Amino acid sequence: MTVVDEAGETVVEDTDSPPRPTGEPRRRAGWNLRRLGLRLVGTVAALWVLVTLTFLGLHVMGNPVLQMVGETATDEQIETLSRAHGYDRPLLVQYTDFLTSVASGNFGSSLRYGRPALEVVVERLPATFLLAGAGMAGGVALGAAAGWLAVFGRRERGAGIPLAVLTGLQSFPAFFKGIVLMLIFAVLLGWLPTGGFTGWAGLVLPATTLALATAPAVGRVWRASLVGAERAPHVRTAIAKGLSPRRIRHSHIERNALGPVTTLVGLQLATLLGGALIVEQVFGWPGIGQLLFHAIESQDHPVVLAGTFVIGVVFVVVTLLTDELGRVIDPRTGAQ
Amino acid sequence: MSTPTAVAGTGSQPVVPETLPVAAASRRRRGVLGIRVAAAVLGLVVLMVVAAPLLAPYDPNAQDLLLGATAPGTDGHLLGTDQLGRDLLSRLLFGGRPVLAVSVVAALLAGAVGILLGVSSGYLGGLVDDALSRLTEIQLAIPTILLAIVVIGFGATGLPVLVVILVLAEWPLFFRLSRSVVAALRQQPYLAAAVGYGASRARIVVLHLGRAVLPVAVVAFTLTFANAIALESSLSYLGLGVQPPQSDWGSMVAQGKAQLSDAWWISILPGLAIAAVVFATNRLGDRLADRASLGDHGGELGG
């Protein structure tokens, strides 16, 4: 049979060429080791910078011993204590010591709780994950629905309203949204508790606040993405194929629009996991954000370092995972 | 920019795909608040806050412990009083000053820094671009609030520190936007042509790139301003902003939280003030953004 090759030459292939395949072919996933490797290196570098900055910041804040002993301590006592904790050594020595202990997971003991700092931080993770997960899930659900409606819904029936409302709500800072929700549902109606880690009921209000905070961005990006995908020339090809409108919408518009949204959601989730401090503060939710806040206030260095580190790790891991997921969905993501 | 994406074979019109009958709402929404209304609201608030000494009926810090909290509309207190008997209207007016002042300054500084770095980065490319981009990415990894706390940990609280934090938080937006404008234009032949007839780098950056960045910068400024307000009030809610007795909308909300069941207005009113300003500014920014992308071809710049 005659076939045209890449250079445009017409070539006659012998008729005993490989038999025609049957069934749908499988596409290789395309895990680019080089790319992942580079990513990993960059990740480690970012974490190192993060930890170093925190370390420096803390040391500029002053001798942590002062915080521990209060105002009546004599200079001698301060000096003794400093030497005991190793705070009197040159900065560089303290730093290298610090790096080696970090590498082995030892952040020292919390000055406030007296337990290993890493342990104190890690035990807060479940609460943080729970809140972040619930909040993000809610945000995605609300945002995706509102964005989708704004593009595909009927204008006369007010399909654009949910997204507009969400966007309007964005103007209310998170702490304010939390307080208003608390006012309505906890204080006035008494349906839900005002805060604390009290089972599912306690999760509703803070998670809703987070959902309202993340939904607008999700909705707007989704909407913009859909509108862009809708205008793409390949949609015309799909129409010419005779596909049903629903199929076109699904395989050629929504599928193509997923890329940017996935990246955004990944970023938001990663940030939320870093402790939604404000919301935790408003509702008294025992997450990492709160812990870190109080640790900085009370100059509990080990906890601050451990906390920053853990947040950093979680952040980069989550973004890495969502980026890879995004790449599977939309293979062009790498080029963007 | 509406360069034809289809093939440049015949100079014919770009391929115009059909919109599905089921996809209705792709047109731009005409919002309730147009540019004029948004700008007016914003202007009014700013004016009132600036004129606080003239407009406020009471000293915002004057306490009246016997009076305690009273609801809005009570005798002599249009918006009521807080638990220490201080007039809320006066506190609101004065409380807006640190908020707006800090936000404007921060937005301007963030803009200056961000645009300068962004344009350089986008134009020079290479190592400089890589380094700066990595820097903004690393910054993304640090939640702003925590960044603020760490910076505050350096010592004093107060307005200048807030400005620094806000600039650190907001400059990436200006950087990314101006960088992407420049990066998109960098390949354009007219810049190469300019090099060809001997234009200096400075001239190219200022005359050609600057004009392209300007509309984006204006929009980014309004959005940054809105962000800064929200961030500033969040920080002062946490107690990291202005210190008592100075009033500030964010800290007013925090102070009223304990009174939520008895005197909800202490928290709600300043919150509404924040929301109103942020909303109007965002609206203004959105509308300007719409105008800017339409006005790219035709229409005067500087919109």
Add this chain to the structure above:
Amino acid sequence: MVEVRVHDLVLSAATGERLVDEVSLQVSSGRTLALVGESGSGKSLTAGALAGLLPTGVHHTAGEILFDGEATPSPGSEAYRTRVRGRIGFVFQDPMVALNPVLTVFRQIAEAVDPDRQLRPQQRAARVWELLEQVGLPDPATVATKLPGELSGGMCQRVVIAIAIARRPDLLVADEPTTALDVTVQAQILALLDRLRDELGAALILISHDLEVVAGHADDVLVLQAGRVVEQGPVDEVIGAPRRDYTRSLVAASPRLDSPRPNRHLFTLAADDRPVDRARIAALEVSTHYRGALRPALDAVSVHALPGEAVGLVGGSGSGKSTLLSHLAGLTSPDHGRILLDGQPVWIPRRRLRPRTPAERRAAAQLRRSVQLVFQDSWGSLDPYLSIGDSVAQPLIVAGASRHDRARRIKELFDEVELPVRLATRRPHELSGGQRQRVVIARALATDPEVLLADEPVSALDVTIQARIVELLARLQRERAMTMIVVSHDLAVIRLLTSYAYVLDGGRVVEQDDTDRLVTAPTHPFTRRLVESVPGGSCLAG
């Protein structure tokens, strides 16, 4: 067997303006009808209507389409699409964007084969493989798993064609199917369409702005202008002996390999007598290799142009011609080799000549200004925020001309490129493609360059405009006695403008000769293929 007839079709815009004005045509199985016209002629809209694809804002207001004598619902309506489902295949203009970038080739063809999911997966797959073979795609098993972005333009177009013929349509409509493709691939795609038409027993409607393509592949032709039919009939009659003026001007404007050359009298330099040391501008043994590319973009290429000579660089995409031009213009530096201007090296490897003293800088700037480049993409060549008058003024401002001088020069330049001076305050987007190209040329002339480099100066323009710009360039070269290097994939344009040409393929010069000899007696197989690809070329080449 099928017969499709369009009867007085009227398509209007929302404003009521008639975009297609009472167009009637007829085509039947085994025949190819070509719709020819320039931009705005309504040819794409008519084709779109047949396929049931009308853009938003365009409505069907009168006329009808008949399939085998049966009337159909209004084109553009859902009912029309349902009626003609499976009977019409549409081949799009730009294959790279006509395909969904995130779905594999297999998925996209499978969708076309079985849009309602009625077949079993095995049957569907079998048909997909069959189609891949039918359109001549090499190594179907691998191609099927690829994304459109991983394929070349020609291969993408074959996929688009596979999608179009998936349901064995009775009518194939191809809208400028080869315009976005490389010149050597164009011929194959057109041949493929011819073959498929016969294999399917279908009718083919071919839309093109290129009369030469039409001449080679169509049986009948319909000429459209501004939405109206100007002339129609068998192709030999319409193109060979056009009756109407418009058709005549179209035929005349198409650059053919045997049309008269404007500067013929200047082409007196013997091809053998071209000493390099007398060259105005030269590239010697230039090599450039982009990181990550499989082969060098340029491999020891040497080209030069003598004072006052017009030289051509011909090749397909990826041949390195644009890279070479960029080096000659001083915008980029090659990895190896030398670039000389009047014998002075502009660039030497490993010893970048950076001007140190102000005098050196002035000299370097002067050198820069004497070589100017006209770009291909007139959209991006002008700052969209500046008026065209300001754009043309920029080189003068940079050179320090006074305001009065500038005003005078601008008027002179505008006159020289035949642009009315009153357009000077307009922005680029307010002008037509041809006008923009004139502005770009005017700006290039502003510094009074001795060497003018032109990168595909006319490819983005309509055919009648092309002819005028070619005339303009020829005249400028003549009047200013400029040295000119023209890059193009179109041999016909090269032939009109240049006396000597280099043919590039894969980063190497494969042939160089007097342009006339190149065109009439090419020796290298690649050149021969180029000549044959130019419609009308086969009548000249051996």
